Amino acid sequence: MHRFFLPPVAIQTDSVLFPLETAHQILRVLRLRVGDTVIVLDNLGGQYRVELTLVSSEQVRGRVIDKTLAEGEPPVHLSMYLCLTQREKFEWMLQKCTEVGAAEFTPVLSGRSLVQDKHAYENKHSRWERIIQEAAEQSGRGKIPRLNLPLDYAAAVETARTKNDICLVAWEQENTLRLPDSLQGAPSGANLALLIGPEGGLTAEEVNQAVQMGWQAVSLGPRILRMETAAVVSAALMIDWFETRAG
Amino acid sequence: MHRFFLPPVAIQTDSVLFPLETAHQILRVLRLRVGDTVIVLDNLGGQYRVELTLVSSEQVRGRVIDKTLAEGEPPVHLSMYLCLTQREKFEWMLQKCTEVGAAEFTPVLSGRSLVQDKHAYENKHSRWERIIQEAAEQSGRGKIPRLNLPLDYAAAVETARTKNDICLVAWEQENTLRLPDSLQGAPSGANLALLIGPEGGLTAEEVNQAVQMGWQAVSLGPRILRMETAAVVSAALMIDWFETRAG
Numbered sequence: 366m367h368r369f370f371l372p373p374v375a376i377q378t379d380s381v382l383f384p385l386e387t388a389h390q391i392l393r394v395l396r397l398r399v400g401d402t403v404i405v406l407d408n409l410g411g412q413y414r415v416e417l418t419l420v421s422s423e424q425v426r427g428r429v430i431d432k433t434l435a436e437g438e439p440p441v442h443l444s445m446y447l448c449l450t451q452r453e454k455f456e457w458m459l460q461k462c463t464e465v466g467a468a469e470f471t472p473v474l475s476g477r478s479l480v481q482d483k484h485a486y487e488n489k490h491s492r493w494e495r496i497i498q499e500a501a502e503q504s505g506r507g508k509i510p511r512l513n514l515p516l517d518y519a520a521a522v523e524t525a526r527t528k529n530d531i532c533l534v535a536w537e538q539e540n541t542l543r544l545p546d547s548l549q550g551a552p553s554g555a556n557l558a559l560l561i562g563p564e565g566g567l568t569a570e571e572v573n574q575a576v577q578m579g580w581q582a583v584s585l586g587p588r589i590l591r592m593e594t595a596a597v598v599s600a601a602l603m604i605d606w607f608e609t610r611a612g
Numbered sequence: 613m614h615r616f617f618l619p620p621v622a623i624q625t626d627s628v629l630f631p632l633e634t635a636h637q638i639l640r641v642l643r644l645r646v647g648d649t650v651i652v653l654d655n656l657g658g659q660y661r662v663e664l665t666l667v668s669s670e671q672v673r674g675r676v677i678d679k680t681l682a683e684g685e686p687p688v689h690l691s692m693y694l695c696l697t698q699r700e701k702f703e704w705m706l707q708k709c710t711e712v713g714a715a716e717f718t719p720v721l722s723g724r725s726l727v728q729d730k731h732a733y734e735n736k737h738s739r740w741e742r743i744i745q746e747a748a749e750q751s752g753r754g755k756i757p758r759l760n761l762p763l764d765y766a767a768a769v770e771t772a773r774t775k776n777d778i779c780l781v782a783w784e785q786e787n788t789l790r791l792p793d794s795l796q797g798a799p800s801g802a803n804l805a806l807l808i809g810p811e812g813g814l815t816a817e818e819v820n821q822a823v824q825m826g827w828q829a830v831s832l833g834p835r836i837l838r839m840e841t842a843a844v845v846s847a848a849l850m851i852d853w854f855e856t857r858a859g
Contacts, residue, residue, distance in 0.1 A: 436834045437834050437835045437836075439833075461838075461841050464835060464836075464837050464838060464841050465833075465835065465837070465841065465845060466833070466835060503836065503838070504835045504836050504837065504838075505834070505835050505836045506835065543852075543855070543856050544852075545852065545856050545857075546856060586686075586712075586713070586851070586852065586855055587683045587684050587752070587855075588684045588711060588712065588713060588751045588752050588753065589684075589711075589750065589751050589752045590711050590712070590751065591708075591711060591750070591751075594708050594711050594712065594844065597841065597844060597845065598712060598844065598845070598848040601845040601848060601849065602848065602849070602852055604833070605790075605791075605792065605833065605849055608790070608833055608834075609790050609792050609793060610792075
């Protein structure tokens, strides 16, 4: 069933007035009709089954059948710090990590990041927000993950540390502590940060800098994963841990 | 360090004669020189540190420094049955699942597979083998995952069942049994099969057909993952389970 995040103002107690862009999509792209049912999400964790009552080029309206809690939100808040890289790969990480349950993204400029220019990023913010929203709708999330402005490495590790209970950095030179083992005893509902280095890896200095602020370096196993694989796999492992093993 | 899988004939006790294609890559692409060290893999689980002793357009030779066991092989044999889909996405799954540790791939034609023509596949076999080998070299695997010929759905679920101890099919309509929970008690060294349906999903009949042969339907959590995300995430979860939790 089609799912749409709508602004709060569009959702009344028992009726929905779809914003123009969504109305256009319903009418022209999806070609839905009066009587069809869609899912509307309020981005606060609520989801509404809505039956379309009016579908025209002027407006699209619907009637709320029922409201329930969206089921797609994981029991933890996972904030991903992703070093900037080529556009296609970065967008791919945003999409996949949204699917597996990440709650927040911060692009990071590390020493070896392939992209070093913050300006190159500016015109991408709204494009990336759209990618995240579409992935959230398709995968059945109850909230749209937040996209923050890019940070330099030092600012990123410091900011993350102040906002999260557990901060993990995936590092190919960490050989002993596997990611799931680093979560032992972590409470459900924790705030987690996960940092993924660029293709060339984080430098030992960068990892030390994070560790001295209380980050923990973790291993994703004995194989070397590409950056984008490391991102989606580590996010999935963390969220799976909290959904199947936490207290 | 650069890693190359070489045929057994290329590796003598204490010296290596690189095949033409690899020699070309070493000389022209990577521009390595006499004295540089590379890793040579025999695809049987052994890895050799090799110092280059001759680099010319006629031939490239090296001296074996030492031989050890390759560390990138997981403790289980994971055989992935991937429904055929558009080329780019399929190749992406081969690459990513090789990185996370899959040992074998079988393309499957299910009822809703986007690709239904086995002939369209024929000229891709060697291309796909190359993608797998490159991913195996880059990620530090000790063996190159095997690529089987495509099978129809019924043949795939039957073949897999005869060859594996545990057969799991990721299904978005399975709501209770999470993938890691289905592995409780599984012995290290097990042979595992994992089936990933196409974009449109497997039909209930197809899943029943597998279940009646002893497959188990498992959930990847409350979010709907795209096919390619489901493939890499479920492979990673299975291998992580055996590397960190198996008895």
